[in-house]
Amino acid sequence: MPEGDTVITALTRTVEHIEAHLGDELDVGAVARTHxxxxxxxxxxxxxxxxxxxxxxxxxxxMTAAAGDVVGGEDLLTIAVRYGYGSTEAFARAFRAVHGIAPSVARRDGGPLRTQPRLRFRLTVEGSIPMDTRIVERPAFRLIGRAARVPLMHRGVNPAIQAHIAALPATEHARLKGLSDTDPAGLLQVSADVDPDYTEGSKLTYLHGVARAEGSTVPADLDVVDVPAGTWAVFRTSGAYPQSLQSTWAATATDWFPANPWRLRPGPSIVAVLDRADDFSSATCELWLPVDQEPQP
Structure with a gap:
């Protein structure tokens, strides 16, 4: 199996496992380790x-599979237990969340029902846009600055982050920049404690700050994220901001990770703004993602 195909194979096998065990609790860790x-x-x-x-x-x-059983008239508790729910109430809540109607309405009227097709993952090799990437080994360091809990947004400007940065006085930006003493250099946009499922709207810790070498002194009024030694994939991007950065972020999943023997590891993601227009309509950035190497098959 080609190294770059590892993540696609693991995702495909995960979907197969789900189909074979729709009524069981999914042990994602065990499935991941198997692959x-x-x-x-x-x-x-x-x-x-x-x-x-x-x-x-x-x-x-x-709920797609359960819909057929519900419409077919089978006892609701039997259906609930089959699909991993301990009561008809819990099953009904999940059913309504997916289909928008109660099981009793679906049974009476036959619908409307919403179908989730089985996913199929394929690696499509295009290679039309090379990604400017480098792999960096870094000793332990610290991220320091002003932190806030904000909702995750996949597209567009995040108003919570925008408000957090705007609330900082200009003197604080200059002060933070002066505290930078290691790479990534300059003022940084740090996302930490991110939901592993990367669910839009979930909370993360956003830190506006800089990197300091391990052991460097830190002012007592600043928030700190300690970062252990490890490997980073660094992606350089230029263009409209934040669209170009967000497109590069998405392309790491669709293009780069499936084609390279690296995987994400827990840790903060970091954006270093290297250059920008005065109105921030465009920028040149580096996206730092913590990675480790996929084991050899």
Missing amino acids: GTTEYHLRRMFSSLAGMPLSEYVRRRR
Whole structure:
């Protein structure tokens, strides 16, 4: 099996496992280990490529399969237990969340019902746009600055982050920049404590700050994220901001990880803004993602 196909194979096998065990609790960690990857990487790649969290896909597939049983008139408790629910109430809530109607209405009227097709992952090799990437080994360092809890947004400007940065006085930006003493250099946009499923609207810690070498002194009034030693994939991007950066971020999942023997590991993601227009309509950035190497098959 080609190295770059590892993540696609793992995702395909995960979907197969779900289909064979729709009524069972999904042990994502065990499935990931079986296919030579990690639960963190599997969840992040699934969410990025499928456009939904793994848990949501499992729920939709269960309710798609259950809809036929409901319409067929089988006892609701029997159906609920078959698909992993301990009561008809819990099953009815999940059914309504997917189909928009109660099981009793579906049984009476035959619908309307929403179908979640089974996903199929394929690696399409195009290669028309090379990605400007380098692999960097970094010793442990610290990220320091001003942090806030904000919702995750996949597209467009995040108003919560925008408000957090705008609330900082100009003197604070200059102060932070002066504290930078290691790579990534300059003022940084840091996302930490991100939901492994990368669910839009879930909370993450956003830190506006800089990198400091391990052991460097840190002012007591600043927030700190300690980063262990490890490997980073660094993607350089230029163009309209934030669209170009967000497109590059998405392309790491659709193009780069499936074609390279690396996987995401837990840790903060970092954006270093190297250059920008005065109105921030365009920028040159570096996206730093923590990675480790996929084991050899």
